[in-house]
Amino acid sequence: MLLPVTFCFIVGIIIAAFFPAFIPKFLYHILVLLLCAGTGMLYHRKNNAGIFCCFSLFLLLGYVHMIQHTDNQLRLETVAAKLRQSAQVSLLGRMKTMAECSQDKCRFDFEVYKLLIHDSNQQWADVDGTVRLTLHGSLNEQPGRLLLIRAKAGPITNFKTPGAFNYKGYMAAKNIFISGWIQDTQNILPVIDHTGEFLTSYRYLPERVRQQVARFISTNLSNDVAGIYQALLVGSRAGVSPLILEQFKATGTMHLLAISGLHMGLLGLMIGSILNWLLRRSEWLLLHTHVPGLALLGTLPVLLGYGFIAGMNTPVLRALVMSSILLFSIILRKHYDLLHLVAAAALFILVATPHALFTASFQLSFAAVTAMALFLPPIKSSPVAEDEPDRKRFLVVKYFRTALLISFAATAGTLPFMLYHFNRFSPIGPVMNLIIEPLLCFWALPLGIIAIPFMAIAPQLAIFLLKIGSMGIIASKQCSAIGASLPLSSIWTITPSPGEILAYGAILLAFLCRNKRPLNLLPIALASCILLVHFTMGIFLPSKPLTSQVTFLDVGQGNSTFLHLPDGSRILVDGGGGRNSSFNTGERIIAPYLWKQRIWRLDQAVITHPHSDHFNGMDFIIPHFRPQIVYVNGDDRGEGNYAEILKLARQTGADIRIPETGQILAQQKDYQLTVLGMNGILDKTRPSVNDRCLVLRYTHGRRSFFLPADISAESENCLLDNWQNLHSDVLLASHHGSATASSPSFIKAVSPSLIVVSAGKNGKKYYPAPKNIIAWKKQHIKTYITRNMGTITCTTNGNSLGCIPFTQKTQPKNNTDSK
Numbered sequence: 083m084l085l086p087v088t089f090c091f092i093v094g095i096i097i098a099a100f101f102p103a104f105i106p107k108f109l110y111h112i113l114v115l116l117l118c119a120g121t122g123m124l125y126h127r128k129n130n131a132g133i134f135c136c137f138s139l140f141l142l143l144g145y146v147h148m149i150q151h152t153d154n155q156l157r158l159e160t161v162a163a164k165l166r167q168s169a170q171v172s173l174l175g176r177m178k179t180m181a182e183c184s185q186d187k188c189r190f191d192f193e194v195y196k197l198l199i200h201d202s203n204q205q206w207a208d209v210d211g212t213v214r215l216t217l218h219g220s221l222n223e224q225p226g227r228l229l230l231i232r233a234k235a236g237p238i239t240n241f242k243t244p245g246a247f248n249y250k251g252y253m254a255a256k257n258i259f260i261s262g263w264i265q266d267t268q269n270i271l272p273v274i275d276h277t278g279e280f281l282t283s284y285r286y287l288p289e290r291v292r293q294q295v296a297r298f299i300s301t302n303l304s305n306d307v308a309g310i311y312q313a314l315l316v317g318s319r320a321g322v323s324p325l326i327l328e329q330f331k332a333t334g335t336m337h338l339l340a341i342s343g344l345h346m347g348l349l350g351l352m353i354g355s356i357l358n359w360l361l362r363r364s365e366w367l368l369l370h371t372h373v374p375g376l377a378l379l380g381t382l383p384v385l386l387g388y389g390f391i392a393g394m395n396t397p398v399l400r401a402l403v404m405s406s407i408l409l410f411s412i413i414l415r416k417h418y419d420l421l422h423l424v425a426a427a428a429l430f431i432l433v434a435t436p437h438a439l440f441t442a443s444f445q446l447s448f449a450a451v452t453a454m455a456l457f458l459p460p461i462k463s464s465p466v467a468e469d470e471p472d473r474k475r476f477l478v479v480k481y482f483r484t485a486l487l488i489s490f491a492a493t494a495g496t497l498p499f500m501l502y503h504f505n506r507f508s509p510i511g512p513v514m515n516l517i518i519e520p521l522l523c524f525w526a527l528p529l530g531i532i533a534i535p536f537m538a539i540a541p542q543l544a545i546f547l548l549k550i551g552s553m554g555i556i557a558s559k560q561c562s563a564i565g566a567s568l569p570l571s572s573i574w575t576i577t578p579s580p581g582e583i584l585a586y587g588a589i590l591l592a593f594l595c596r597n598k599r600p601l602n603l604l605p606i607a608l609a610s611c612i613l614l615v616h617f618t619m620g621i622f623l624p625s626k627p628l629t630s631q632v633t634f635l636d637v638g639q640g641n642s643t644f645l646h647l648p649d650g651s652r653i654l655v656d657g658g659g660g661r662n663s664s665f666n667t668g669e670r671i672i673a674p675y676l677w678k679q680r681i682w683r684l685d686q687a688v689i690t691h692p693h694s695d696h697f698n699g700m701d702f703i704i705p706h707f708r709p710q711i712v713y714v715n716g717d718d719r720g721e722g723n724y725a726e727i728l729k730l731a732r733q734t735g736a737d738i739r740i741p742e743t744g745q746i747l748a749q750q751k752d753y754q755l756t757v758l759g760m761n762g763i764l765d766k767t768r769p770s771v772n773d774r775c776l777v778l779r780y781t782h783g784r785r786s787f788f789l790p791a792d793i794s795a796e797s798e799n800c801l802l803d804n805w806q807n808l809h810s811d812v813l814l815a816s817h818h819g820s821a822t823a824s825s826p827s828f829i830k831a832v833s834p835s836l837i838v839v840s841a842g843k844n845g846k847k848y849y850p851a852p853k854n855i856i857a858w859k860k861q862h863i864k865t866y867i868t869r870n871m872g873t874i875t876c877t878t879n880g881n882s883l884g885c886i887p888f889t890q891k892t893q894p895k896n897n898t899d900s901k
Contacts (some may be wrong), residue, residue, distance in 0.1 A: 783880020
């Protein structure tokens with residue numbers, strides 16, 4: 083019963099997420115009570131109707147619980163309800179978690195009691211809720227400290243681009259809806275706390291211990307080793323360098339750096355085995371007690387303590403729940419199927435945080451455990467040579483064989499979710515896990531846990547244990563580096579569709595339920611081949627939409643436009659975003675969008691000019707989408723890694739070209755992409771970088787799109803002097819709509835029906851310029867700003883034209899046929 087009940091509860095949560103309540107909630111509560119009563123009566127009679135009512139009840143419970151949980155975050159007294167837009171605020175509350183620091187920033191969660199919004203008529207308001215704060219600099223305060231903080235805070239937002247990471251949903255699963263930025267430590271003021279210090283210390287003790295452990299590790303070990311050890315012991319990857327993270331991702335072992343059920347399970351297995359061996363030395367215990375139950379009972383305090391020090395996040399909580407259920411089933415001598423334990427853990431987690439269902443962590447963890455539970459019986463029953471002469475050799479072979487098969491099972495179970503959320507998988511992952519898991523989970527992790535209690539009473543012994551354990555970390559780091567350097571160690575793919583995910587699951591279940599006759603494998607093999615061909619078809623036969631699709635991506639303060647032409651050609655014009663060195667726009671926004679659109683390769687890429695907000699994502703795009711031609715404007719005044727990107731393009735086989743004004747980059751009978759400037763038509767011998775941009779115009783039938791990049795009014799006038807017809811239906815605002823561009827004469831010549839402004843939230847005051855907004859409004863020109871409307875997708879067949887923002891699911895087509 084537990085499996086279908088949990089399934090129905092999950093279905094209810096999904097329905098609530100996509101179809102919120104449309105009738106008063108009290109009616110749902112009445113209906114739930116009636117279903118409870120009816121289910122109890124019918125189920126007591128062993129009636130099939132009672133079972134059906136039971137399933138319906140849990141579906142409804144899932145629906146109501148999700149609605150209730152969401153509404154609770156919008157209560158008037160929550161900080162999320164009070165702070166609806168970004169503002170300077172003062173927050174009074176307590177530091178809820180330890181500060182996780184990397185480079186020059188620290189982040190922590192702050193439990194808010196009082197809120198004051200500056201530049202408003204409001205007074206201090208009593209609120210509750212948690213805010214994720216980031217500080218420029220280091221922080222020495224400890225969790226539980228009462229603080230008064232001045233910060234710029236507001237609702238957590240996403241890049242409104244299909245395929246981009248849903249950070250808002252990720253934080254919602256943690257019940258955090260507000261984030262803030264603290265300029266420096268001078269904006270943090272400790273407040274005298276009149277509450278009981280003992281109660282505060284007791285409540286925040288796990289986080290304080292967690293912070294002390296993290297600081298002890300960072301003080302006494304090298305940076306790389308300390309970062310990995312902090313990930314293993316306290317659940318913070320902030321200290322792990324980007325290079326090491328990428329190596330673990332490339333080898334499919336990234337999950338080992340996130341505390342999960344694997345760590346809890348292996349740690350519990352090791353401690354339980356040791357305790358079981360010790361307790362079996364006593365003949366009295368063997369005769370009067372259940373030794374396996376005692377051994378497992380002894381592991382629970384250790385696992386619980388490890389969970390608190392690790393931050394008690396969702397994966398850790400899930401692992402503790404499963405361990406506890408398994409523990410009590412053994413103690414009570416009632417053995418349940420592993421799938422029922424998985425279902426129980428899932429139900430427990432979803433009752434606590436229903437939003438967790440939509441997180442990658444939840445889906446990957448339960449997919450892995452479910453796959454192992456399904457594959458475990460065949461693995462156990464599969465024969466191993468019985469004539470093995472050496473018993474020890476037999477056990478070693480059996481161990482490695484079973485471990486490898488379980489690793490393959492986990493990989494097979496998580497594959498569709500890995501591709502859906504991260505668009506990559508590692509073919510060598512099962513083997514690399516078999517190598518790196520023992521080094522981290524059987525060597526470094528146990529020694530680190532043993533060292534924790536000695537950090538306060540015998541620091542030198544703790545350092546000695548950590549350094550012995552660090553040998554396993556160093557070995558695992560070297561193994562991951564070697565594995566990541568291998569060809570095809572990591573494969574990037576498009577995002578699978580829901581239908582492909584369901585088909586994959588059906589094939590996997592068919593394989594598990596098959597008879598052992600070889601002929602039964604033929605339909606499964608045939609279905610697998612069809613699915614693989616369907617998934618990879620875009621590599622060999624790119625789709626031809628027959629219409630033109632021009633998409634202006636929401637990349638923050640930058641530019642990126644994707645053109646999908648009727649013949650299937652794929653052209654990316656610019657690929658840059660905000661100037662944040664720790665955030666790669668290509669990897670985090672542009673590539674996920676392309677993969678979401680099932681784009682495997684680009685035919686052409688255009689870098690209009692060498693300013694980083696137009697190219698800083700190309701270092702990821704070029705090697706992963708391998709455009710055949712890369713167009714640049716030839717300016718040698720490049721910012722940042724512009725020269726390295728051009729070198730990378732040459733290494734991938736791309737032909738780098740500098741187009742002249744009037745050159746056609748793509749053309750068929752009813753559409754063409756033309757270069758309108760600025761090479762060869764500027765009067766100045768050394769114009770600014772912005773004024774030397776490549777200016778493009780795409781025309782399909784009677785419809786056209788103007789892409790002027792970052793040119794100023796001076797270059798706009800130059801275009802007016804050199805081209806008679808600049809009219810376009812859609813204009814990408816010059817230089818993000820700044821005051822130096824979009825001159826009245828230029829706008830009049832282009833006469834657009836829609837102006838798209840690609841601008842981020844940090845440039846709200848200047849991009850677009852207020853004077854431009856006023857002028858466009860007077861001329862009745864519709865304006866879409868990407869920071870507000872998200873990615874803008876325009877589709878035309880040469881006659882009709884429709885432009886739909888990400889924030890609107892449907893919108894009538896622009897009535898521009900008369901122009």
